Amino acid sequence: MITKKGLQRIGILLLAVLTAMLAGAVIILLSGANPLTAYYSMLVKPMTSLGNIGGVFIHFIPLLLIGIGVSFTFHAKLNNLGGQGQMLMGALGMTLIGIPPIGEALGAFSLPVGFLVAMIFGAFWAAIAGFMKTRFGASEIVVTLMLNYIAVQAINYILFYHLRTDGEIRSPRIVKMLPKLFEGTRITWGVVIALVLVVVYAIVMAKTKFGFNLRTVGGSIKAAKYSGINTKLYYFLSMAISGAFCGIAGAAQISGNTRRLTESTAGDYGFSGIVVAMLGSLHPVGLVIASFLMALLTSGSSMMQTDTGIPESFTQVLQALIVLFILMGMAISDGKVKRRKGGKEK
């Protein structure tokens, strides 16, 4: 069922991506490169070989998982800017379970247990913000953002004093890694986990009372109260679940890619995940497409750097432009709706 509003939404998103790329082309031109070559090495080249595609999927997994997590809060009209911290906490959980001696003792079980602990760690970290929001009315935007700094420094502390290996500030390797989906590539079962979780997300949002109530809370807090929903509980749960997904992203990153915990394990995924949720418009299929696109941009950026000399960080410029144009498009279309409504009421 695609409604008129849905079509309009898709139009806005496509337009936003297109305008962002046009604006990006101007920047590339100004820095003296050919935009076509740059975009070719950024968007097409990563898909030309199996090895390169594996690189795209490395980014795809955490982006999708965090995108789902952020979507849970967006549905309740909350924001979770703490993906980075929650992902680090999840990564810590996986690492603690995966490294010797626990990892050795658990053997293959260290993977499911690790994922579970990562989920709990991530959920706990986000739940702090949920608690502050519901108990004291503290802005979840500020709290989640600040918790990122605390998480990074906490991880640094743990790495420095407790997990340091070979004189470097990083943890030992975990014992058991996620198996490869296709031998000879970097594509792991993490992709399957992420895709299954998208399906779970889709079912929860569309088919369960929980999902419906969460959307009601986001749609109108007064209507939610009218409808008998415990709005504070839902605020809290949406934060915690969001954190759980970010925690899983951390676990997938450790067990599918880096094998050990460092300060930078979470990279920029926390914020890129927000772009994924927005660009995917909270829709399950949209999230998959959006995280693939973002993964492409991220992994293509280094190829672009070698081919054209445009620095890798250009992707961040492009991401930011996409977000700006989405927000502008939404504001314009919502503005029209509001004006029409105002006219009707009078």
Place this chain on the structure above:
Amino acid sequence: MDNKKKSLLKIEGITKTFGKVVANDDISLELYEGEVLALLGENGAGKSTLMNIIYGIYRPDAGRIEIRGKETKIASPRYALNKGIGMVHQHFMLVGRCNAIENICLISKTSPFSLVNQKRIAASLEEIKARYGIDVDIHCPVEQLSISMQQKVEILKLLYTGADILILDEPTAVLLPQECEALFSIIRNMTKEGKGVIFISHKLDEIIEISDRVDVLAHGKMCGHLITKEADKNAIVKMMSGDNVPDMSGYVKQKPQDEVVFSCRGIEAYDDRKAKTLDGVDLEVYKGEIIGIAGVEGNGQNELAEVLAGVRKVIAGSISIKGKSLRPNRPADFIKNGVGYIPAERNGVGTVPDFMLYENWLLRKAHFPTKNGMIDTKQVVHQSIGAISEYDVRTTGPLERSANLSGGNLQKFILSRELKKKPEVLICSYPTRGLDVKAACFVRNQITKAKQEGTSTILFSGDMEELFTISDRIVVLNRGKVVGERVPEQTTQEEIILMMMGEKA
């Protein structure tokens, strides 16, 4: 009328319509210097619309306005202010963090950043305070002042701009009796200085005390000019209610049964501004009856409806249904035990504007239709389609966004959702407000039909005719208390209006 007095404001033949609703129909009035003109009328009589026209917020469809004998078009509030028209709204227009001086800086034409100007404003405010006997701390942030003090800041603001046509929109609604006296003495000082005041109120006693003349509005029409000294209360009330006899044909009235299904005891509650608006309300609802609740806006009806529907906190009191006690402010508890609720706000409370109709069908449901533990969307769509056709909701179908429905159709949808659950009690808050005649009639018919099936209804309404037509009893609220109840057949609209104003019990 004193011919020596100069006319400050004269309006003639003002007409304003919103869609099909005529809010102001050919209204004329005149304000002279040094007098208080009271404007009296029920809710929805068109007072606010008229004042918003004078203050430049709305443009009239027809009619002319003269200020001090010169015809003008008032294009904006800023223009009105420049012409010497000032208005104190019911909801104050003040910045809470700022003190009176800073708030006044905001509207003055000089730069708000200059210290010197602030001092000058402070000095002239002190002068105004002394001249009019206004006692208020101008250095204290406005949010720390009491409501009556904030009102004084508003008045100071107007006097500072030099306004001599002052509109006070229900200024006493927020005041305690002793605070009213202080306001009246300020008003008297203002008229002594030759200013003209338009004083809007529902309260007869005050109007008789403070005003020189009274203009009465009813149903958007001006229906009487009186000189206060010569008028008597009954004459004024008669004018307000008009002389239409409610048409009771077509509604079956049936004796309610003797069983109390729903009751509340000693309900006390705050409104959103933390002012205590309910002060010990007791109510007993018998099976299959319709209780009409009448009251002048702001006397606690909205809060009572919310408390009875379980969505507002109480300070004290208890609510029970069929002998079972309900926990206040736990809407889920109320829903489970068969309390239906039609909220006054259809978009945003009764429905989520962004949801499709079939999604809104699930609001305020204790049980969702499920299949294998999942919401059975097909069943939900099916149910909502049934309701849409049975209740004649005009829409493209269950996939339509709720926000796109007109008020009447949305109300029918909400009504069908609540009535399909066969509630024991239905709380109806202004169910026909803003609806056209046909839709309003449909809503009333459904409520009486539900009554025959045993549903009791508590009907909050500002429409006298509606209250008289379908209720079995009318309970009157005044200042957060029940002041009396009447059977419609044994009373008159005048009597109810007098009770609503606290004149009679």
